[in-house]
Amino acid sequence: MENSRFFPEIHGNFGFGCMRLPMKDGKVDYPQFCQMADAFIGAGFNYFDTAHGYIGGQSETSIRDCVSVRYDRSRFLLTDKLTDPYFNKEEDIRPFFMQQLELCGVSYFDFYLMHAQDRNNYKKFQRCHAYEVAAQLKREGLIRHLGISFHDKAEVLDRILTDHPEVEIVQIQFNYVDYEDASVESRKVYEVCEKHGKPVIVMEPVKGGNLVNLPQEADRILRELGGGNNASYAIRFAASFPMMAMVLSGMSDLAQMQDNIGAMRDFRPLTDREMIAVQNVCAIFKGQNLIPCTACRYCVEESQCPMGIRIPDMFATLNAHEAFQNWNTGFYYDSVLTDGKHGKASACIRCGKCERVCPQHLPIRELLQKVAGTFETAK
Numbered sequence: 425m426e427n428s429r430f431f432p433e434i435h436g437n438f439g440f441g442c443m444r445l446p447m448k449d450g451k452v453d454y455p456q457f458c459q460m461a462d463a464f465i466g467a468g469f470n471y472f473d474t475a476h477g478y479i480g481g482q483s484e485t486s487i488r489d490c491v492s493v494r495y496d497r498s499r500f501l502l503t504d505k506l507t508d509p510y511f512n513k514e515e516d517i518r519p520f521f522m523q524q525l526e527l528c529g530v531s532y533f534d535f536y537l538m539h540a541q542d543r544n545n546y547k548k549f550q551r552c553h554a555y556e557v558a559a560q561l562k563r564e565g566l567i568r569h570l571g572i573s574f575h576d577k578a579e580v581l582d583r584i585l586t587d588h589p590e591v592e593i594v595q596i597q598f599n600y601v602d603y604e605d606a607s608v609e610s611r612k613v614y615e616v617c618e619k620h621g622k623p624v625i626v627m628e629p630v631k632g633g634n635l636v637n638l639p640q641e642a643d644r645i646l647r648e649l650g651g652g653n654n655a656s657y658a659i660r661f662a663a664s665f666p667m668m669a670m671v672l673s674g675m676s677d678l679a680q681m682q683d684n685i686g687a688m689r690d691f692r693p694l695t696d697r698e699m700i701a702v703q704n705v706c707a708i709f710k711g712q713n714l715i716p717c718t719a720c721r722y723c724v725e726e727s728q729c730p731m732g733i734r735i736p737d738m739f740a741t742l743n744a745h746e747a748f749q750n751w752n753t754g755f756y757y758d759s760v761l762t763d764g765k766h767g768k769a770s771a772c773i774r775c776g777k778c779e780r781v782c783p784q785h786l787p788i789r790e791l792l793q794k795v796a797g798t799f800e801t802a803k
Contacts, residue, residue, distance in 0.1 A: 430623035430669045437670045438688035439471035443478045444674035452486040460681045461491050467685045475505040488529030505539035517557045536567040542576035575783035578612035585620040595625040600661045600702045623669040629662040632718030642708040656687035664693035715739045723778035731767035738795045769795035
């Protein structure tokens with residue numbers, strides 16, 4: 425396994441995204457997370473990614489308890505992020521950052537990202553001099569590399585990187601479905617990174633798991649290739665571009681970790697035949713007219729929906745209904761999503777909080793009406 429040509433301290437081109445960790449009774453399953461971390465580091469990889477809001481605040485402390493206290497600091501790299509809801513003025517940033525170090529059980533972050541930058545929250549980051557504060561933390565040795573994660577159109581990224589040439593790396597959403605998608609602009613955003621000479625970290629390479637459980641015809645196309653599984657083709661697609669420093673995968677069980685290690689330990693870019701197959705899968709997937717939700721849960725955990733609507737679960741149920749026509753999706757909607765503690769889709773009061781934090785820029789209010797029309801109208 426080779427070290428990154430962009431950052432020699434990064435081993436390989438595969439990272440552990442800690443937003444979808446294994447869960448048990450509402451808590452991170454520490455024994456399984458420890459097994460996953462051991463397998464990851466044992467395979468020669470070393471890059472972990474977290475943020476303060478992930479898993480309702482459990483991601484950072486889980487990394488402390490399952491990685492930081494169990495491994496020498498030289499064995500792993502850790503990325504954390506400055507996220508919009510957790511500061512309101514410049515003076516808030518340093519105390520929040522120091523709290524993150526404590527929660528993660530480390531004395532510095534290898535990478536620190538201005539989180540989920542878009543045209544709206546970038547104004548707040550500028551007003552609060554967030555980039556300048558982070559640069560000072562880097563001078564003090566508390567941050568090794570400064571970067572951003574990004575969720576907007578290419579023109580916005582171009583503006584940010586022009587304003588802040590000190591940014592060393594950019595984390596973007598990149599997968600074969602979003603590559604030419606007009607709302608995500610993965611290709612154009614990647615090309616802006618190329619223009620500015622910034623290495624790229626990929627997030628959502630399997631689009632929140634949507635590129636694992638494919639429609640039947642799409643699944644057949646990949647199986648006929650005779651090598652790897654659906655997730656491996658998606659991850660290898662993302663890693664096949666020259667500016668990619670690494671691909672993050674948010675894994676929620678040991679089997680997923682082992683599958684991804686198998687695909688990335690001896691990484692091979694997609695062949696021409698595999699690339700054509702992926703393009704055909706993309707066409708089928710888009711023909712399903714599914715909701716491109718990645719289940720990042722920002723709409724639930726950061727917007728704090730006043731009606732307690734489980735928006736990603738609602739969309740997953742509708743997608744299953746549309747793609748597979750499962751007879752039991754209506755039952756799932758009734759028994760799980762509306763368990764008496766959470767609002768139905770029709771309970772939406774159209775406040776728009778969810779849409780303001782959605783990285784995919786989905787018209788959530790309209791889509792919830794569609795969910796309600798599908799599962800509630802006939803009752």
